[in-house]
Amino acid sequence: MRGFFFLAGLLMSASVFAQSPANVQDRLKAIAADPVALRTAIDGGKKITFFCANCHGEDGNSKLPDVPNLAGQNPAYLLEQIRKFGSGERKDAFMQGLIKVLKDEERIQVATYYASMTVPPSRADAALVPQGKELFGKLCVRCHGEQARGNEAIARLAGQKSTYLQTTITRYRDKTGVRNNQLMSIATATLKNEEIVAVANYLTQLP
Ligand code: HEC
Numbered sequence: 124m125r126g127f128f129f130l131a132g133l134l135m136s137a138s139v140f141a142q143s144p145a146n147v148q149d150r151l152k153a154i155a156a157d158p159v160a161l162r163t164a165i166d167g168g169k170k171i172t173f174f175c176a177n178c179h180g181e182d183g184n185s186k187l188p189d190v191p192n193l194a195g196q197n198p199a200y201l202l203e204q205i206r207k208f209g210s211g212e213r214k215d216a217f218m219q220g221l222i223k224v225l226k227d228e229e230r231i232q233v234a235t236y237y238a239s240m241t242v243p244p245s246r247a248d249a250a251l252v253p254q255g256k257e258l259f260g261k262l263c264v265r266c267h268g269e270q271a272r273g274n275e276a277i278a279r280l281a282g283q284k285s286t287y288l289q290t291t292i293t294r295y296r297d298k299t300g301v302r303n304n305q306l307m308s309i310a311t312a313t314l315k316n317e318e319i320v321a322v323a324n325y326l327t328q329l330p
């Protein structure tokens with residue numbers, strides 16, 4: 124009997140462990156470090172994303188202003204956002220429902236696939252770029268990096284859709300509850316609407 128409880132306990136803790144975000148991120152790292160596993164994950168991800176392509180584009184470059192590019196995005200960031208949609212911490216009725224059907228391994232493959240694609244710079248209003256650059260240097264560069272390419276935990280912003288950037292930055296600033304991140308709410312608190320437009324124009328044209 125004791126043996127049974129021990130086994131049941133072990134199985135339960137194993138399944139809890141399998142869903143913990145840290146474990147999924149570790150698995151992503153292990154795959155990234157192994158060229159054969161990486162290739163397999165990219166191929167698997169491509170198959171899963173045939174449906175996602177309707178909005179996010181064939182290669183992760185969206186043609187819709189409100190839909191983010193996923194190409195070239197940091198895989199750990201993508202995986203974390205997928206987790207947040209799944210748990211309801213990030214709100215979008217469609218994405219929340221859709222992401223629930225993806226298993227952990229499929230989520231990892233999707234993130235790996237999109238990260239392996241490239242995002243080209245988009246056109247911007249050149250008159251706004253210098254102001255956007257200055258604001259970025261003052262308020263954002265220390266986290267998102269000199270080239271706005273982010274890092275493991277932080278989103279790439281370079282080449283992202285201008286409209287999506289504006290909507291997202293405004294949501295953080297106004298604490299609408301769609302996306303909750305204190306660091307981002309603090310970083311954007313002083314931005315005026317015109318400044319958000321300028322920052323977005325700067326970021327979208329970066330390679
Ligand atoms: C009907 C259109 C649609 C489809 C299909 C769709 N998405 Fe999305 N997705 C969106 C929109 C819109 C957003 C932005 C939500 C917001 O405003 O925060 C988004 C956001 C995301 C993000 C967050 C990106 C970021 O920069 O933070 C990820 C990751 C994502 N989608 C993955 C997927 C995957 C994987 C699939 C396929 C399994 C998929 N999406 C299918 C519309 C779609």
Ligand code: HEC
Nearest residue numbers: 262263266277278288291292302303304306307310311322
């Ligand atoms: C202290 C660190 C920090 C600073 C400073 C910062 N950010 Fe962020 N940013 C983050 C983190 C962490 C996230 C991911 C938050 C989440 O999961 O919602 C993020 C996410 C974002 C996103 C969402 C990206 C996507 O694909 O949806 C945008 C846009 C963004 N930041 C823009 C900015 C801008 C513009 C500034 C400067 C005004 C800025 N950030 C300053 C840490 C920072």
